Amino acid sequence: MRIVPSTSLLVMLLAGCIGETPEAIARAQTAAARDTAPLEIRFLDVGQGDAILIRSGDKVALVDAGSSDNVVQKLRVAGVDHIDLAVASHNHSDHIGGMDAVLDSLPVRTYLDNGYPATTRIQTRVLQRVEAKNITYLQPTARTIGLGSATLRVLPPARLPGDAEEQNNRSVGLIVEQGTFRALLTGDSETQAINGWLEANMIPDVDVLKAAHHGSRNGVTRAWLARTRPEVVIISLGGDNSYGHPHVAALRLYCAGGRRVFRTDWHGDVVVSVEPSGRYQVRATRTTPPRATPRSPRRASGRARTAAGTPPGCGVRP
Numbered sequence: 001m002r003i004v005p006s007t008s009l010l011v012m013l014l015a016g017c018i019g020e021t022p023e024a025i026a027r028a029q030t031a032a033a034r035d036t037a038p039l040e041i042r043f044l045d046v047g048q049g050d051a052i053l054i055r056s057g058d059k060v061a062l063v064d065a066g067s068s069d070n071v072v073q074k075l076r077v078a079g080v081d082h083i084d085l086a087v088a089s090h091n092h093s094d095h096i097g098g099m100d101a102v103l104d105s106l107p108v109r110t111y112l113d114n115g116y117p118a119t120t121r122i123q124t125r126v127l128q129r130v131e132a133k134n135i136t137y138l139q140p141t142a143r144t145i146g147l148g149s150a151t152l153r154v155l156p157p158a159r160l161p162g163d164a165e166e167q168n169n170r171s172v173g174l175i176v177e178q179g180t181f182r183a184l185l186t187g188d189s190e191t192q193a194i195n196g197w198l199e200a201n202m203i204p205d206v207d208v209l210k211a212a213h214h215g216s217r218n219g220v221t222r223a224w225l226a227r228t229r230p231e232v233v234i235i236s237l238g239g240d241n242s243y244g245h246p247h248v249a250a251l252r253l254y255c256a257g258g259r260r261v262f263r264t265d266w267h268g269d270v271v272v273s274v275e276p277s278g279r280y281q282v283r284a285t286r287t288t289p290p291r292a293t294p295r296s297p298r299r300a301s302g303r304a305r306t307a308a309g310t311p312p313g314c315g316v317r318p
């Protein structure tokens, strides 16, 4: 018969703590639990925008905060009572519109953004709070940040010539790793940014890819997918948005080869659960099909696409 030691005994053996104090044993147990905690990446349905909650054990990161204060309620419903790391992929309002409310509502330990000012009122409000609340500001350098048993690798934003307003292409990227699992989040990066990361050989193959720029055609190329080789693509966007996201050309690329494509406008929150080994599964929180949206005259022209504009067989149907 195979003898399986109990968790407590295992912790004691691992920690070499025979004869240690109860406090030391408790600390070792906490550390062991953190090292084996499952990872959850929750793509929150915040309409047209991004807000991605990453949790490992009791450690919490939030990547972007949607366009409005509503994100705070979504975080509370998810049971979030603090944030260890808040990240702004870039400083457009559909990514940091709710960040000031988050900083006002929850204790936040560290804040990382792309380091490029957008000279917008919302970014000013956010950075004022970072300073006033003594939140540690992190530069978007090529650093590695531990989050429980997961690791976040920062992809510094592209260095672009000139002083043009290029927030999208200056998005900071993140690779989320646990065991053999990897997910890639790159904000609203467009072709210039993703080509720069490819040329710098900074992009690994991944299991889950967040579609850049809400499924825009300028956020994906064949070369990007050939390098990242995702099994699952998740698009964060609002239904019937005025940008026509997701673009049909992008959907065709994402869906090629049988990749599973989830969309927050169809599926609500999309949750990726990762075991310590790296095995993962993806589930949608909404399982009923989206209501058909009456098309406005402009949409009838074909500029904007809804579910009706989706290539046949593309996307996991709710």
Ligand SMILES: [Zn+2]
Pocket: 049, 050, 092, 094, 095, 188, 213, 214
């Ligand atoms: Zn955006």
